[in-house]
Every structure is written in structure tokens, then in C-alpha cells.
Amino acid sequence: MNYPSRVRIETAADMHALGMRIGAKCRVGDLILLNGPLGAGKTVLVQGIGQALGINDITSPTFVISRIHQAALTLIHVDAYRLLEGGNAAVYLDDLDLDTAREDAVTVIEWGGAESARLSDERLEITIDRTEEVREVLINKVGARWQGVEL
Template identity: 50%
Template sequence: MTTGGNVKIDRTAATAEETRAVGAELAGLLRPGDLVVLSGPLGAGKTTLVQGIADGLKVRGPITSPTFVIARVHPSLTGGPALVHADAYRLGGTLEIDDLDLDASIEDSVTVVEWGEGLVEGLSEDRLEITITRDDTTDVRHIHIQSTGPRWTTPSS
């Protein structure tokens, strides 16, 4: 993965460990204020990718699906940004997203929202949109990463 510039990456992962490795590598691109929107069917590997992002960011775990608690904050163990891990699967719309006050913490944290497509884009014009699909015959995950917004189209400092 590269730093700065427009991000458009396609990766495959045959195992959970490979999915976590993609997440850890992705963490190297992330900084406070970044929004990551994860999409994909149940069992695609969204939470597994977030586990890798968390490892790369060196935040306190464990990282589990926040489906029933909706959002968890994982503080940094090294003085870096916290990870806000949210799950919009059970939310009914943008009003419920507003109730979570994710926009209040987005400036100082890396915010990752599973099932957030169509719901959280208003939180930031700058974001990474990640779609994970799984090949049912081989169990290989296809991870498509696409950036949106000016943060990803200018060189990093």
C-alpha cells in the first residue's frame, strides 16, 4: 500500500491471518480523523479486518463484533489514535447514527463502521470504503479498498 495519492487497492486473503495482515498494513495509512466504511455479507471478514487494523494501530482489545453494543472505543496503548469500532447492522437510519455521536470522536480517532454504507458517509467527506466479498467455493476473501475525498488525493506529510 502507498501513502498519499488516490487509494484504490484490490487484495485477496485466503485465511483469517491474511485478512488481519491486510488490516494491519492498512493501519499504516490511517491517522486521527479517518473514517473507514466496511461493507460485505455476513461472514465476509469485516471484523477480522478490523482486528488487523487494531493490531496495526496498537489499541487495547479484544476486538469483537460490536453488533449488540453498536460501538466500542479501543484506546491506544502507544499514544496513537483510539479506534472507534461501530456496527450499523441493527440501526434503522441516519437518525440513529446521529444518536451515537460518532462525529464527536471522529477528529481524534480512527473510526471504522461495519455495515455503514449508505448511513455514515455524512460523517466525513474523506473516507476509505472497503468492500469484502467471499468466494463460497474457495473461501477466499476479495478486499476492495477505494478512497473518497481530498485527504486521500494529496500527498501525505
């Protein structure tokens, strides 16, 4: 049985470092779902993942919804927040055609709920809790892909 791991994050630099550790383990087809309130550090985590993949220009895609960053391992960065506002996130997510694009990339979806989870049975689900000064990051490894991978 898989139990989620918990990581305490004290600074933005620590969140970035966690992202780099995750990014270093990524491979083609990986799906990572990030959840947490505004200002929790989701984009900082993605910046760390990106840096591990050789990408240094990651910003939040809140207003454009999705950005594709080309590198040796392509990163698709989606912010589903505005899709959730529309009330029919599953339909809008389908319009992004992520099933096709994901085959050759690592896909990270901020605000990635149940609509996003259906994209793959193999994924990391990361939830950031910022109710305290020190953030607690819950990492759930879903499917066989991530089992045994140290983050």
C-alpha cells in the same frame, strides 16, 4: 481519477495482515467504512487495524453497536447492522454523536453505507466479497486524504 484497488485474501491471517497495513497508515479523524456479508471478515480486518494501533482486544460490537478502544490513537469501532434493522439508520447513527468523537480518533464502521458516508468526504470504503472461497476486497479511496497512500 481514483480507481478502486482489489486485493485477493485467501485466509483470515491475510485479512488481519491487510488490516494491519491499513492501521499503520491511519491518523486522527480517519473514517473507514466496511461492507460485506456476514462472515466476510470485517471484524478480522478491524482486529488487524486495531493491532497496528496497539489494541489487541477487539471483538464485534454487534450488540452494543459501538466500542471505543483507547490507545495512542483511539479507535471507535461501530457495527451498524442493528441500526439498519431498525429502518432509520441515519437517525440512530446521529445519536452516536460520531461527528464529535471522530475528531480525536480513527472510526471504523461495519455495515457502513450511505448513512455513514455522509460523516466525511475523506474516507476508505472497503467492500469484501466472499462469493468465492478466496475473498476479494475492493478498496475505494474517497477524497484527497488517501490518494497516493499505499495499502
